[in-house]
Amino acid sequence: MARQSGDERRKSGGDNEGRIRARNEAKILEVSVRLFSTKGFDGTTISEIAEESGLPKANVYYYFQTKAAIYERLIAEVFDDWDAALRHIRPEREPREAIGDYVREKLESSRRNAAQSRFFAGELLRGGRFLSRGQRQHMRDVTREACAAVEQWIAEGRFPALDPRHFFIMIWATTQFYADFAPVVAATLEVPRLRKADFDDAAEQILKAIHF
Amino acid sequence: MARQSGDERRKSGGDNEGRIRARNEAKILEVSVRLFSTKGFDGTTISEIAEESGLPKANVYYYFQTKAAIYERLIAEVFDDWDAALRHIRPEREPREAIGDYVREKLESSRRNAAQSRFFAGELLRGGRFLSRGQRQHMRDVTREACAAVEQWIAEGRFPALDPRHFFIMIWATTQFYADFAPVVAATLEVPRLRKADFDDAAEQILKAIHF
DNA sequence: GTCTATAAGCTGATAGAC
DNA sequence: GTCTATCAGCTTATAGAC
Numbered sequence A, B: 001m002a003r004q005s006g007d008e009r010r011k012s013g014g015d016n017e018g019r020i021r022a023r024n025e026a027k028i029l030e031v032s033v034r035l036f037s038t039k040g041f042d043g044t045t046i047s048e049i050a051e052e053s054g055l056p057k058a059n060v061y062y063y064f065q066t067k068a069a070i071y072e073r074l075i076a077e078v079f080d081d082w083d084a085a086l087r088h089i090r091p092e093r094e095p096r097e098a099i100g101d102y103v104r105e106k107l108e109s110s111r112r113n114a115a116q117s118r119f120f121a122g123e124l125l126r127g128g129r130f131l132s133r134g135q136r137q138h139m140r141d142v143t144r145e146a147c148a149a150v151e152q153w154i155a156e157g158r159f160p161a162l163d164p165r166h167f168f169i170m171i172w173a174t175t176q177f178y179a180d181f182a183p184v185v186a187a188t189l190e191v192p193r194l195r196k197a198d199f200d201d202a203a204e205q206i207l208k209a210i211h212f
Numbered sequence C: 001g002t003c004t005a006t007a008a009g010c011t012g013a014t015a016g017a018c
Numbered sequence D: 001g002t003c004t005a006t007c008a009g010c011t012t013a014t015a016g017a018c
Helices: A006-010 A015-043 A046-053 A057-063 A067-082 A084-088 A095-112 A114-125 A133-155 A164-180 A182-189 A196-209 B006-010 B015-043 B046-053 B057-063 B067-088 B095-112 B114-125 B133-155 B164-180 B182-189 B196-209
Strands: none
Touching: A015 A046, A015 A057, A015 A067, A015 A114, A015 B015, A046 A057, A067 A084, A067 A114, A067 A133, A084 A095, A084 A133, A095 A114, A095 A164, A095 A196, A114 A164, A114 B114, A133 A164, A133 B182, A164 A182, A164 A196, A164 B164, A164 B182, A164 B196, A182 B133, A182 B164, A196 B164, B015 B046, B015 B057, B015 B067, B015 B114, B046 B057, B067 B095, B067 B114, B067 B133, B095 B114, B095 B164, B095 B196, B114 B164, B133 B164, B164 B182, B164 B196
């Protein structure tokens, strides 16, 4: 690394600049997802993002043209994860195992990225104004595919005759709830704050409660 | 009505003034819950509330001292409904009927008051900063009571050995999801917008999917 | 790439005439 | 009770020196 001459480094696209850019952008995004998730789009200020990122406000604007650009970048990042877990749902797999893996992965990823999960939930709660047409279409396509797998299981007599669409809604609702509405869950479980063990319990209870 | 003299009416506390106050306050609250639910606390402006209420901004301040006061009043209103539906869960009732009534009422009330439901979900999503200590305690008490009823059913062998706390979380998560994340649900069901029939389907599918 | 200074506009909230 | 006019403060975003 740092094989460039001083002259080259001062020009654009050098290794150093690239690394600084990557580090600063990552820091800004990491801080932003946390702030947006707890204070919303309008409640979050660029000054605050700059302060918590350890950068002057003008530098935040150097990396992202507007506040909305930061928000949209985060939407795109989170969006990629929406369907990643759905890869477990394949018609050739054993239903119990596939759904078990899916539920456990959903719960674990929302636990590990709680701010991201809440951020996305907030966006959906407000109607998903920042979601592009393509992103919406992609969600529909992925969902339809997963439903087709369940329908095949039903046709083969390996799964109860439930509407797969409502079945997935139920899974999403339940797995998201633990991370997104943690204060309610903690109050219900009568614990000061949620730990990994609570999420593990949740996975087992969900799988036990669903009739399949 | 209107039994007062003109002189009395001009003083404070008259029927007319009371009626005007009630009407204006109700209008402000009705408009506010819709705006807060789609734009959040900081994204909603008093000017906008005033405009959509058909009042000058100063009049909104005449009825509510601050923006937070409007928000808190709404929280209190919604809060009363949280446990109202839980009255169905009583140990002497038949589990299937009690839970069926509960799920159906939850879905129907969230459908009819979707803005209110989303408003409260948004507040919980952000950690419930506006919830008072007393309100939190009340939630815990009501939940504990409902769990006790389920535990009695289990002890009597009328209900599967599930953790009642996770069971209720699952019910809340699922029933709330349809109103709160309507765009996702509509996309999944492949309908342009949700109708009453979709909520009715949801109730039956949820009850069919849960193993009890 | 970094940072200070500042513009331009909007916000919550109030004063005070009617 | 109603409404106009206004303030003080904070916001996003930019200009321009280093």
